[in-house]
Amino acid sequence: MTGTTSDLSLCGWRVRSDWPLPELIPWTGEDRPADILIHRGKVPKELPGTVRKNPLVQVNEQNWLRFTVRNVADYLVRNGNEVIIDTPHSEDTPDVTLFLLGSVLGFLCHQRGLLPLHASCVEFEGRVIAFAGQSGAGKSTIAALLLSQGARLLSDDITVIDVHAAGGPVMLPSFPRQKLWRDTIDALGLAPGRYLRSTVNLEKFDRPVAGPFDNAPVRLDGIYQLYPRMRQGTLHLMPLDNLQSVRMLYENIYRRTAAGLLGLSSSVFQNCALLAKALPHQALALPDGIDAVTRLGPQLRVMLAPPR
Amino acid sequence: MTLTKSNVWLASYPKSGNTWMRIALITLRDGGATIDLGSMINNIGIFLAMRHRLDMALDIDSSDLAPEEVRLLRPKIYGLIDTQARKTTIWKIHDCWERTTDGDAMFPAEATAATIYLVRDPRDVAVSFAHHFEVDMDRAIELMADCNYRVATKIDSSHPHLPQHYSSWSRHVTSWLDQSHLNPLVIRYEDMLVDFADVLRQASATLKWDSTEVAIQRTVSATRFDHLREQERAGNFPEGLRGDRPFFRRGIAGSWRDTLSVAQIARIERDHGEVMCRLGYL
Numbered sequence: 001m002t003g004t005t006s007d008l009s010l011c012g013w014r015v016r017s018d019w020p021l022p023e024l025i026p027w028t029g030e031d032r033p034a035d036i037l038i039h040r041g042k043v044p045k046e047l048p049g050t051v052r053k054n055p056l057v058q059v060n061e062q063n064w065l066r067f068t069v070r071n072v073a074d075y076l077v078r079n080g081n082e083v084i085i086d087t088p089h090s091e092d093t094p095d096v097t098l099f100l101l102g103s104v105l106g107f108l109c110h111q112r113g114l115l116p117l118h119a120s121c122v123e124f125e126g127r128v129i130a131f132a133g134q135s136g137a138g139k140s141t142i143a144a145l146l147l148s149q150g151a152r153l154l155s156d157d158i159t160v161i162d163v164h165a166a167g168g169p170v171m172l173p174s175f176p177r178q179k180l181w182r183d184t185i186d187a188l189g190l191a192p193g194r195y196l197r198s199t200v201n202l203e204k205f206d207r208p209v210a211g212p213f214d215n216a217p218v219r220l221d222g223i224y225q226l227y228p229r230m231r232q233g234t235l236h237l238m239p240l241d242n243l244q245s246v247r248m249l250y251e252n253i254y255r256r257t258a259a260g261l262l263g264l265s266s267s268v269f270q271n272c273a274l275l276a277k278a279l280p281h282q283a284l285a286l287p288d289g290i291d292a293v294t295r296l297g298p299q300l301r302v303m304l305a306p307p308r
Numbered sequence: 309m310t311l312t313k314s315n316v317w318l319a320s321y322p323k324s325g326n327t328w329m330r331i332a333l334i335t336l337r338d339g340g341a342t343i344d345l346g347s348m349i350n351n352i353g354i355f356l357a358m359r360h361r362l363d364m365a366l367d368i369d370s371s372d373l374a375p376e377e378v379r380l381l382r383p384k385i386y387g388l389i390d391t392q393a394r395k396t397t398i399w400k401i402h403d404c405w406e407r408t409t410d411g412d413a414m415f416p417a418e419a420t421a422a423t424i425y426l427v428r429d430p431r432d433v434a435v436s437f438a439h440h441f442e443v444d445m446d447r448a449i450e451l452m453a454d455c456n457y458r459v460a461t462k463i464d465s466s467h468p469h470l471p472q473h474y475s476s477w478s479r480h481v482t483s484w485l486d487q488s489h490l491n492p493l494v495i496r497y498e499d500m501l502v503d504f505a506d507v508l509r510q511a512s513a514t515l516k517w518d519s520t521e522v523a524i525q526r527t528v529s530a531t532r533f534d535h536l537r538e539q540e541r542a543g544n545f546p547e548g549l550r551g552d553r554p555f556f557r558r559g560i561a562g563s564w565r566d567t568l569s570v571a572q573i574a575r576i577e578r579d580h581g582e583v584m585c586r587l588g589y590l
Contacts, residue, residue, distance in 0.1 A: 055384040056366050069368070070377070103367055134360040135371045136466035157369075179372075182464035200374035203464035255367045257388070 007034060010105075011114075011160050011172035012215045020091050023101060023175050023206070025213055036081050036108065038100070043074040043086035052261040059261040065107050067258075069099050071199060077104055080111030094206065095199050101175070102158070106255035109160050110262055114172070115271045116254035119159040119223065121171055124151040127306060128171065128218050130159045131284070132252040133226035138286050138293060141184050142226065145297055146304075148188060153178065153209045154218065158254050162217065163271045169278050170217035176209040187294045221306075223275075224284040225252070235296055236285040237303050245276035248283070311386055311418040316515060317490070319401040319415075320426035321452075321480045323436035325497040326400055328559075329426060329511070332531045333398060336508060336519055340526025342535070356399040357460070357470045361385065375461050375471040382470065383412040386419040396421050396515075404475040405488040415488065422514045423490040428497035429589045430477045430580050431564035431573060439557060449572055452477045453579040478583040496587065498561045504528045533559035 007027035008015040014027050017038035049060040058066040064078040072095045073087035083104055087096050109116040119132035120143040131139045140156055147153055154173040163169050182203035185192050193207035225240070225248045240248060249272040253259065259268045284303070286293050318333075320326045335343050354361075362370050362381060365388035370378050407413050415423075430452060438448035451457050455476045460469040474480060484492055493514040500507050505528050512519040537556040564573065577590065584590040 054366065054388055055381070056368060067367070070380070098372055099368075102369060102372065106367075134468075135363055135369050136359060136468050181466055184465075196372065197374070200377060201463055202372075202374050204372070257364060258367045 009215045010036070011174050012217060019085055019096070019100070021097065021101075023097065023177050023208075025175065025215065036083070038083045038085065041076075041084040041086060043076045043084055045074075047076070054257065054261065057258050057261055059258075063111065063262055065111070065258060065262065067099075067103055067107065069095075069103075072096060072099060075100065075104050077107045077111065080108055080113075083108070089199070093198055094194060095197050098196050098206075103255060103258075105158060105160075105174070107258055109158075110255065110259045110264055110268075113267070115161040115163055115268065115275065117159045117161060117223075117249065118157070118252045118254045120156045120178075121154040121159040121173075121220075122146050122151040123154060123218070124149075124304060125301075127221040127304070128154065129221055129304065130155075130171065130223045131226050132159075132223055132248070134252075137226040139226060140178055140180055141293055142286070142300070144178060144180060144184060144188055144190070145294060145300065147209065149297060149301060152211065153213075161220065161271075161275065163274045163278075165217065167219070169220050169275055171220050172217050173213065173215050176211070176213040178207045178209055180205050180207050187291060220279055222280045222282065223249070224282050224304075226284055226286055234287060235299055235303055238283045238285075240281040240283055242276050244283075245281035246272050248281060249275055311416065313419065313421045314396050315386060315415075315419050316396055316398040316421050317401050317415050317423045317492075318398050318426070319403075319405070319423065319484055319492070321428075321433060321474065321477050322402050323433050323440055324426045324428040325495075325500055326402070326426055328500065328531065328533075328536070329424070329495070330398070330400055331536065332504070332508060332527055333511065333515075335530050336512065336523055336527040337517065339520075340523040340530060342530040354397060354399055355469075356401050357403070357472050359468055359470050362470060370470060371466055374463065375458075378470055380408050380410055380412075383408060383414055383416060386416070398515075402474060403472045404480045405483040405490070406473065406475075413488075415490070417488075417490060420490055422516075423484070423488070423492035424511060424514060425481075425484045425492035425494050426497060427481055427494060427587055429561065429564070430584065431568060431576050431589075432497075432561060433477060434572070434576060435564050435567045436557065445568065445572055449575055449579075452576070455479050476579070478580045481583050481587070494587075501559075501561055504531075 008017060008021055008024040009027045010024050013035035014032060015036045016034035018040060019038055043066060047058040047060045047064060047066040050058045051061050052059045056068055067075045073085055076084040085096060089096055106116045117132050119130040120139040121130040122143050124146050131142050133139050143153060143156060153176055154171060156178045160172040160174060161169055162172060179196060185205060192205040196204045196206050250269060253268055259265060318326060359370055362385055365385040366381060403414060405415055434448050434452060438445045453476050457474045459472050460467045461471045493510060495507055505524050508524045508527055540554060540556050581590060
């Protein structure tokens with residue numbers, strides 16, 4: 001399994017995929033076997049030996065995980081190193097890639113013992129900071145705003161963290177793309193990129209981010225929990241104590257329900273506790289509305305300065 | 309997956325007293341002690357259409373799905389949501405009752421412990437609706453007559469709520485009362501104003517709570533409209549509206565009489581006369 005030049009890099013893993021993934025950067029690392037194989041194949045409707053399931057996810061006794069997105073694809077994720085895609089769609093269908101680089105990446109992380117946070121991450125003025133929050137909290141918008149002020153994107157929407165790395169928690173940069181809604185694209189004056197969905201009508205775009213991108217792990221300096229601050233026109237920053245941080249991290253675990261189905265709830269919780277202890281965490285309240293957020297760029301820069 | 313009858317639907321068309329009732333039920337469950345509206349975080353009156361609840365339960369970003377895809381997934385989340393391990397959860401709902409194109413009930417009987425349906429004179433709803441959604445009165449009246457009225461359906465920006473189908477005011481009422489077969493306890497907003505203690509006794513019985521008369525009387529007192537408005541004025545109501553507009557506005561019945569024009573009243577009575585008659589509004 002060594003030697004092909006078409007291998008790709010994701011979070012520092014060597015990825016070999018027969019599903020085209022131009023979103024990922026080429027593998028330029030050492031000549032070693034692939035860490036993750038992605039290929040098309042047959043995924044059974046019922047995973048043999050299923051022990052736990054919810055409407056979209058089945059997990060069997062070997063901790064293989066089947067995930068289905070109706071009218072898009074079925075995915076089988078096993079051993080943290082293989083993904084089988086079963087789809088009737090052609091390889092230029094972005095919908096299949098969207099859930100592969102979304103939920104499926106989250107499942108892979110859990111199987112590999114890594115902590116995927118629902119967060120976007122940038123390097124800004126020498127600090128590596130992640131913005132965590134639920135869908136619609138403003139993760140990608142804040143990241144896009146900071147990119148326009150010179151930040152470097154490390155991940156969008158999912159931030160993969162190795163809590164146990166020697167010397168403290170590191171994040172594993174994923175790929176240089178952003179998922180942005182039409183209103184954010186318009187508010188920031190960006191070029192949209194390609195549609196994230198082609199099988200349904202959704203004005204959400206996959207936008208490549210220019211500039212050098214490196215998958216080498218980087219030390220995390222801080223995590224900000226985003227939450228909308230209704231009726232307020234300003235930003236507001238509040239430090240979180242250790243207990244609040246654990247809770248915040250746990251609430252922002254990406255694909256936490258599947259982690260439970262995989263029997264990983266307690267190790268995920270322990271990883272949150274370790275991460276809470278290792279880094280400063282703060283809550284950042286954003287004003288309501290995309291225009292209000294984009295107006296606050298300069299204020300944001302001051303707020304994100306390293307704590308004294 | 310086997311569904312359990314662990315859900316209480318607290319359903320209403322918007323602006324029909326749902327928030328007031330939620331606050332009262334939280335208060336009643338805690339024995340009638342005045343609650344801090346700033347910390348209304350428990351399992352009473354959780355808004356079922358919050359996007360993150362579906363995302364968390366199903367391990368998918370509903371914001372990556374089209375509204376019609378989300379709609380098919382909504383009935384699949386019961387029994388999957390972490391609600392602090394309580395036996396029953398009371399959900400705030402503004403959707404009409406209906407089935408998806410797959411035939412699934414949006415609010416299935418197999419998952420239902422009880423249903424409380426709140427209803428209010430549509431002429432008063434129109435006044436409150438226009439204020440809340442910042443639309444003029446004629447537009448509010450038009451939307452209330454629209455069987456296709458849906459909210460949070462934008463496909464170009466994120467929204468914290470899932471797409472919901474309100475339908476028209478009349479269809480909303482008949483969907484819950486006639487089509488759901490959930491045998492709802494129907495509570496009129498106007499009766500909440502006249503004898504809230506009696507309404508709470510009925511709600512308590514429907515929920516199979518053994519509330520004492522003392523708790524009921526204390527709840528009535530703690531959730532008086534002026535108390536709620538005072539807390540909102542003091543900045544202690546997280547669900548308030550944008551700008552300086554109060555959420556708890558007047559809290560009375562019949563404000564339509566000095567607000568709506570003769571033509572507007574006639575339009576509402578024409579659109580909804582049959583259901584209004586049935587509920588004693590005409």
